[in-house]
Amino acid sequence: MRIGHTADLVIGLAFAGLGSAIFMVASGFRTFPGMAVSSGLFPKITGTGMIVFGIVMALAAARAARRQTLAPHSGQDAGEQALPTRYAMTVVVALLVLIFAMPIIGFLASGFVFSAFLVRLGGGRWPGALAFALLATIAVYIVFTYGLRVPLPRGPF
Incomplete structure (x- = not known):
């Protein structure tokens, strides 16, 4: 093994x-x-x-x-990458930034920026990234605030 x-x-x-x-x-x-x-x-x-x-x-x-x-063979399995990848490390850093930014600037602004960043990081174009970020942030906000009555961090934005 x-x-x-x-x-x-x-x-x-x-x-x-x-x-x-x-x-x-x-x-x-x-x-x-x-x-x-x-x-x-x-x-x-x-x-x-x-x-x-x-x-x-x-x-x-x-x-x-x-x-x-x-069926033993030498080398890495097909598609297996060495960890950590640059993409994985960037996502972890972005999550840490989100965690620290959310209480300061609020859920809506930080969630929007985070979502758009992840879409762009994954290769999406700006119009799709902005549209997805807007829809995802609003959907999560509505579900948590109105559906589950769980308050999300508020900020100046």
Whole structure:
């Protein structure tokens, strides 16, 4: 088994385990009066997603390791890239900027800039990036603010 497959298997299982812990802790959260949803809803959704995707990652790693054992070859697998890629690092930096900018300039402005940046980073053109950013930011704002009654950071913009 290659180191990459072993690492993916361990990370997938750890991710699923952490998701299970998050789900169990969130199950004990109490509901606040006047809230449309329980305070544990988002952590439960996050935990469930972590469980599902952690198991998927672990199964994919085990399957890839088994294939390699049955048909060994030298070199990297087709399409496999060395990590971290420039794209991945740029997305992580953009997320960090978003996290620190959102409380200062608000969700609408920071979410719009972040969404447009990601579309451009992925190769999209300016008109599509701006249209997507506008629609995605407004949709997320409406879902959280009016549908779930979860306040988003407000800013001067």
